[in-house]
Amino acid sequence: MDEITFTHDLLDWYDANGRDLPWRQNPEPYAVWVSEIMAQQTQMDRVVGYYSRWMERFPDISTLARAREEDVLKMWEGLGYYSRARNMLKAAETVIQEYGGVFPAEFKTIQSLPGVGEYTAGAISSIAYGLPEPAVDANVLRVFSRVLDMEEPVRGKSGKGRVEKVVCSLIPPDRAGDFNQAIMELGALICSKRPKCDRCPVQGHCKAYMANTVHQRPVLPAPQKTIRINMVTGVLVHDGKILIQKRKPDDVWPGLWEFPGGSIEAGETPQQAVAREYMEEVELSIMPEKKITTVTYTYTKYRVTMHCYLCRLDQAYREPVFNEAVEGGFVLPEVLEEYAFPAGHRRLVEYMKSAEYFDTLS
DNA sequence: CAGACGTGGCC
DNA sequence: TGGCCAAGTCT
Numbered sequence: 282m283d284e285i286t287f288t289h290d291l292l293d294w295y296d297a298n299g300r301d302l303p304w305r306q307n308p309e310p311y312a313v314w315v316s317e318i319m320a321q322q323t324q325m326d327r328v329v330g331y332y333s334r335w336m337e338r339f340p341d342i343s344t345l346a347r348a349r350e351e352d353v354l355k356m357w358e359g360l361g362y363y364s365r366a367r368n369m370l371k372a373a374e375t376v377i378q379e380y381g382g383v384f385p386a387e388f389k390t391i392q393s394l395p396g397v398g399e400y401t402a403g404a405i406s407s408i409a410y411g412l413p414e415p416a417v418d419a420n421v422l423r424v425f426s427r428v429l430d431m432e433e434p435v436r437g438k439s440g441k442g443r444v445e446k447v448v449c450s451l452i453p454p455d456r457a458g459d460f461n462q463a464i465m466e467l468g469a470l471i472c473s474k475r476p477k478c479d480r481c482p483v484q485g486h487c488k489a490y491m492a493n494t495v496h497q498r499p500v501l502p503a504p505q506k507t508i509r510i511n512m513v514t515g516v517l518v519h520d521g522k523i524l525i526q527k528r529k530p531d532d533v534w535p536g537l538w539e540f541p542g543g544s545i546e547a548g549e550t551p552q553q554a555v556a557r558e559y560m561e562e563v564e565l566s567i568m569p570e571k572k573i574t575t576v577t578y579t580y581t582k583y584r585v586t587m588h589c590y591l592c593r594l595d596q597a598y599r600e601p602v603f604n605e606a607v608e609g610g611f612v613l614p615e616v617l618e619e620y621a622f623p624a625g626h627r628r629l630v631e632y633m634k635s636a637e638y639f640d641t642l643s
Numbered sequence: 644c645a646g647a648c649g650t651g652g653c654c
Numbered sequence: 655t656g657g658c659c660a661a662g663t664c665t
Contacts, residue, residue, distance in 0.1 A: 320661040327651075328661085361649025364663080398663045418661045438644095465661050474659070475654095504658070505646085533648075580649050584656085624650060647665090653658085 282428065282486045288451050288460060294482035295463035298470070300325070303332060308458065310384035310409040311342050314372075317404045318365050318396060325469065331360055343382055346373035354536050354621040361580075361624075363534060368396030386410050408458035415448040416461040417441065420468025426499030427472060430488035435499040505582050512585050514542030514626065515555040515592040516633070517567055519611060521642050524563070524601060525620065526609030533580070538620040540629070541605075542587070551588040559592070563601035563609070567592045574632050578625035589629050591638070614639035 299305070302325065304312040315335060319328045335356050339345040345353075350370055357366035372394040376384055385391050392402035403416035415421075425444045426435040433440045452460050471481050476495055478484055489495045517524040517540070525538045543558040545551055552569040559567045569590035576587045603609045612620075617630050633639060 317661065322648090322660055322662055323650080324652080324660050359650070361651090362662085364648070368663085396663070400662060404661070416661080419659090420661065462661085469661080507657070578650080581647065644665100648663090650660100652660100654655100 282488075284451055287483055287486045288453050290482045290486070291463050291467065292453070292456060292459060295459060295466055299462065299466050300470075303329065303336075305462075308408050310386075310405060312336070313405050313409040314384065314397075314401075315369070317401045317408075318369055319360065321365060321401070322362060323360060327360070331356070342373050342376055342384060345370065346377040350536060351621075355619070358537075358621040358627065359624055363537065365396055367536065368394075371395045372397065384409075388412065388414055404461060407452075407461045411455075411457055413449075413452045413454050413457045415445050415452065416465075417445055417448060418465060420465040420472075421448065421461075423499050424464055424468045424472045427476070427489040427495055428483065428487050430492055430494055431498065432500065434502060436502065507579070507582055507584050509584050509586070511545045511551075512542060512587045513545055513551045513554045513558065513590065514540045514587055514629065515559060515567060515569060515590045516540050516573065516629070517559070517565070517592045517594070518642055519594055519598060522611035522613055523617070523642075524609065524611050525617070526563070526601075526603055526606035529605065529607055534623045536621075537623050539622060539626045545588075552590065555590050555592065556595075562605040563603060565599070565601055566595040568595040573638065574629070574636075576625050576628050576632070578628065580623070580625075585625060587625055587629075614642060 302316070304316040316328065316332055319331055338356055339348060348370065350367060353366050353370050354363060357363055375394060376382060388402055388406045391397055391405050392399065400416055400418050403414040406412040406414040407416055422435045422441065422444055425431070425447060429443070429447065431440060431443070435441065435444065471477050478490055478495060481487070484490055489498050524541065526541060527538050528534050528536060530536070541559055541562045542555065545554040549557070555569045556567055559565050570593050571591040573589040573591050576589060578585055578587070601609060622630065
């Protein structure tokens with residue numbers, strides 16, 4: 282591979298074919314940081330809408346630093362990996378308190394911010410500050426596993442180290458950010474899972490292409506198996522209001538809101554499970570009155586089938602005791618919009634709205 | 644270091 | 655449909 286030609290061919294292609302993403306017009310540190318955190322484990326096409334809404338709500342880092350976690354999570358609702366949002370809030374507070382409100386410009390300092398790892402620090406350093414740092418993400422690993430025709434697992438320490446070294450040797454000092462973005466753009470648009478080698482600007486530099494091994498690269502570890510689980514949730518209606526609770530820290534979906542519920546245990550019917558969960562979680566005796574719908578969703582390695590029931594109190598009214606939540610209460614259906622729910626529960630809310638469940642509560 | 648952490652889209 | 659995958663980080 283001729284380094285100079287490779288970089289030149291790649292940048293020419295990027296200049297002509299790079300997507301017009303909103304933060305590329307003015308890559309200032311805050312905008313780049315926001316976009317890079319949102320892009321972690323997320324496809325760019327999904328990021329754009331969230332990015333625009335975020336920048337409208339939190340236009341600069343001091344506005345973000347002053348925000349409530351509740352509002353930050355609401356802006357993140359549906360994107361997943363919510364620790365990213367909570368870490369951004371922490372990082373914003375750090376920048377205000379420790380760095381006088383100025384986003385740090387040094388690789389090590391950038392990486393020390395919560396939620397910013399090696400990749401993201403490299404991306405911000407190069408894109409916002411023009412520093413010649415590598416930014417090696419899954420795209421970059423895939424591209425170079427093919428360019429170098431790597432037989433070793435590219436995610437392993439040695440494989441990743443090899444790619445980093447090559448990237449460092451290729452970065453043009455005057456266009457470090459563009460180079461890093463160009464490799465990722467190539468990985469996203471051309472050198473993807475189903476590669477489009479006929480349109481590749483660096484085809485002539487690609488060892489796997491020449492060896493006809495493109496489809497065997499990258500060499501990846503065996504994937505995790507998905508685990509199927511059955512769960513229940515209950516929408517408890519009392520006096521025209523609905524019970525919701527806020528999930529605890531150090532659990533899945535920390536800080537997000539939900540309807541009480543849980544796993545169906547062996548030998549249990551879904552209805553029994555709802556009643557048991559209500560007793561355990563909020564110490565209320567309830568009656569599952571009507572099956573609303575079944576929502577299926579996946580999170581990490583789980584595929585969840587969630588049976589959803591409309592419930593009534595089976596006892597005189599009394600205050601719920603939140604054993605499995607930091608707080609909770611009965612709210613009017615129209616304000617459910619204001620709370621951040623995990624995707625499965627959000628879909629249940631949307632279903633109930635569309636089926637006009639909320640029009641007849643009493 | 645392996646496992647946890649979300650979600651929607653694709654084939 | 656079910657498994658794979660996407661601009662990773664943290665513990």
